[in-house]
Amino acid sequence: MNDFQRKIIQWYNLNKRDLPWRQTLDPYRIWVSEIILQQTRVDQGLAYYERFIARFHDVRQLAEADEQEVLSVWKGLGYYSRARNMHHTARRIVQEYAGVFPETCHQLLRLKGIGKYTAAAIASICSHEPVPVVDGNVVRVFSRIFGIEAMAGTTASFNKVWERSSALIDRDDPGTYNQAVMEFGALCCKPANPGCGQCIFRNDCFAFGNQMVDRLPVKKKEISRRERWFTYLYVRVGGGKVLMQQRPQGDIWQNLWELPLIEADHLLGPAEVSAHPVVNQGGELEEIIAVNPKDYRHILTHQIIHARFYEISGYQTGEAFEAGDYRVMEDPLVTGLPVSRLTDRYLHWRAGNMQGL
DNA sequence: AACTCGGGGTC
DNA sequence: GACCCAGAGTT
Numbered sequence: 379m380n381d382f383q384r385k386i387i388q389w390y391n392l393n394k395r396d397l398p399w400r401q402t403l404d405p406y407r408i409w410v411s412e413i414i415l416q417q418t419r420v421d422q423g424l425a426y427y428e429r430f431i432a433r434f435h436d437v438r439q440l441a442e443a444d445e446q447e448v449l450s451v452w453k454g455l456g457y458y459s460r461a462r463n464m465h466h467t468a469r470r471i472v473q474e475y476a477g478v479f480p481e482t483c484h485q486l487l488r489l490k491g492i493g494k495y496t497a498a499a500i501a502s503i504c505s506h507e508p509v510p511v512v513d514g515n516v517v518r519v520f521s522r523i524f525g526i527e528a529m530a531g532t533t534a535s536f537n538k539v540w541e542r543s544s545a546l547i548d549r550d551d552p553g554t555y556n557q558a559v560m561e562f563g564a565l566c567c568k569p570a571n572p573g574c575g576q577c578i579f580r581n582d583c584f585a586f587g588n589q590m591v592d593r594l595p596v597k598k599k600e601i602s603r604r605e606r607w608f609t610y611l612y613v614r615v616g617g618g619k620v621l622m623q624q625r626p627q628g629d630i631w632q633n634l635w636e637l638p639l640i641e642a643d644h645l646l647g648p649a650e651v652s653a654h655p656v657v658n659q660g661g662e663l664e665e666i667i668a669v670n671p672k673d674y675r676h677i678l679t680h681q682i683i684h685a686r687f688y689e690i691s692g693y694q695t696g697e698a699f700e701a702g703d704y705r706v707m708e709d710p711l712v713t714g715l716p717v718s719r720l721t722d723r724y725l726h727w728r729a730g731n732m733q734g735l
Numbered sequence: 736a737a738c739t740c741g742g743g744g745t746c
Numbered sequence: 747g748a749c750c751c752a753g754a755g756t757t
Binding site for chain 1: 750752753754755
């Protein structure tokens with residue numbers, strides 16, 4: 379056993395957090411946890427993991443559910459393709475693998491939603507395959523300790539970190555080794571204000587020795603964000619129902635539901651909304667009865683969404699909309715329909731402020 | 736290799 | 747406001 383793995387595993391045994399997916403070696407549960415934790419902090423994913431496992435106990439239950447149910451459990455977590463891919467892969471595992479997860483990293487890699495990181499994580503934890511994981515934590519820890527200066531996120535960086543970790547991995551317990559490096563990155567070797575003072579590698583760390591801790595790993599330039607303007611219409615149809623539509627393919631929030639949307643290069647004023655076809659489609663001009671007082675500013679990785687919500691009074695001929703893209707449905711708050719965080723925020727605000735209307 | 740896909744915690 | 751999180755799929 380080399381010095382690095384001995385020290386990091388000892389540190390891990392003393393400092394690791396008590397997390398539910400560390401109580402099992404069930405590939406299904408490890409898989410669920412790894413997908414949830416993609417680009418997601420442990421604190422944020424924890425409740426979702428508990429809910430997901432409670433609702434879908436095993437891969438067969440997940441395979442038997444419809445996608446809408448899976449998306450509903452995922453609602454608010456973001457990167458919804460993870461949920462769609464999991465559902466797809468669950469069905470494939472049941473049909474092609476008789477419900478038994480593949481064991482090797484190579485086989486796992488062929489499943490939708492499972493990339494290099496997740497394949498290595500599942501294989502090393504569940505099957506003791508000695509393959510290193512390379513995630514944001516591992517890149518940071520290795521870049522600092524060993525002075526890897528390749529820009530984070532590039533294949534050069536990935537390959538150098540992978541080679542280093544591959545040479546140091548504990549071949550008897552690769553799963554614990556991998557989790558130890560990640561946990562160390564999450565708790566000690568943090569992006570900002572790392573705990574170098576009490577770090578077990580402070581005498582060996584390249585970055586610490588060269589005062590480069592704040593410059594490693596080398597970060598890539600900030601991405602630009604596209605601005606978009608969404609004017610949403612809460613159209614009350616009658617009987618407590620409202621018009622809804624499903625998000626299109628190839629855009630954000632694919633397959634989630636939302637209110638009728640007018641996207642333009644600005645947020646629409648009341649006059650523009652009144653003149654809009656959606657508002658007049660019932661045959662006569664309907665009345666705008668409310669607008670949320672403050673426009674929303676919803677920030678995604680590559681987009682800034684400006685949003686405004688109008689509430690429009692009762693059509694009695696909602697059936698007219700069934701022919702188009704719109705559907706007459708119960709308020710999504712009641713039905714648990716999968717909606718974006720933006721829509722969810724508005725609906726909750728409305729429920730708390732519009733009781734009299 | 737570059738882009739896109741969410742949402743939120745942290746500094 | 748910038749950064750970045752137990753990344754993956756598409757182009």
